[in-house]
Amino acid sequence: MGTDDVIAAFTPSMTGETPLYEQVSSFFKQRIRSGALQPGDKIPPETALSAELGISRTTIRQAMDVLVSEGLIVRQRGRGSFVASPKMRRPLNHLYNFTENMRELGAEPESIVLDCAVEPASPELEQKLELPQRQKRVFRLRRLRCADTTPILLEDTCIPYYLCPGIEQIDFASHSLYQTLSGRYELNLHHATETIEAILIGADDARLLDCTTPAPGYRITRTSRLDTGLVYEYTESVTNAERCMFQMELYSSNAGAKNPAAIERRVSL
Incomplete structure (x- = not known):
């Protein structure tokens, strides 16, 4: 028709x-x-x-x-x-899982592993992960996250290796990172702080995300902590603004205080 x-x-x-x-x-x-x-x-x-x-x-x-x-x-x-092409609608009012979110939207999630290695942490990453003096290695997982074969998110995650020894042997093209951390290593995400920044996507990232350059996008940085307060994840992601929108539910300060797992949202102008 x-x-x-x-x-x-x-x-x-x-x-x-x-x-x-x-x-x-x-x-x-x-x-x-x-x-x-x-x-x-x-x-x-x-x-x-x-x-x-x-x-x-x-x-x-x-x-x-x-x-x-x-x-x-x-x-x-x-x-x-x-x-318009359908957009991924990403909720911001609870802790986020790409695979579950895509399935809720009726899309088939897919992860393409670009890098999976144990490596020394840079001084900047040492600070972000608050690494102990004698534990300077990190597990790095870089993935292209897709929905129905369409590239959605370019995700670069670093985790202190002392928390998850041997994790590099797992195939994260078919396994969930968070489920692995929770089930195998008993590491349960408790609190995350995210920053979302509007950017123009560079040529290398645009090629992987299958979009023209320069294209409007978002850079998302996330620092996650265990219920003990330890930092156990630092992730930087890039997504195409034409394929993703962010949705948040807003509550009064009293209502928000009752939710200990709330994501902290910051907007920089």
Whole structure:
């Protein structure tokens, strides 16, 4: 079914209580989520929609703004509006697991191991991991995380090796890192501090993430601690902003204080 056929199936109600722009945006949401409109399909120009539906162009623009804000369509200068590719919606209000998150979204997760080794920690990494004086080695795991074969996240994780000896022998293309740390080494993530920074993705990372360069992206750094307070993970990740959005639920300070596993969120301007 083409875009014109989809539009022909919509008849706005001029007498109902729902505002016209909400009717239009809801109609497009339903068609996009049902698959009637596919990623890359072009949305008719606002002037054409206005004429076809008998609705003012201002109302059409308001409806399109809603779809853009929700990541369902994208505007391209000089070309028009198109149905966007599905984005990974990453929650920020609880401790995050890529594999579980992808399955919740109905996507098949995949991890491609780029590097898996035990190596000396740099002075900067020693400080970040708060390594003991005689324990300066780290286990480094660098992976490309994919959803339905689409690259989503380039992830570089370092863990103090004294906490997980022998872990480099495990195939993390098919095993979960967190499940391994929890089940084999009894290391349970208790608290994480994350920083999310807007960046332009460099050429090397863009090649792995299969995106043009320079592309808008996010750099995510995470420091995780055990319930004893020991740092046991430092991770830097890069993701394409066109494939990922961040979602957070906000509570009052009193409500947040009741959740000891809350992620600390910082925004730098």
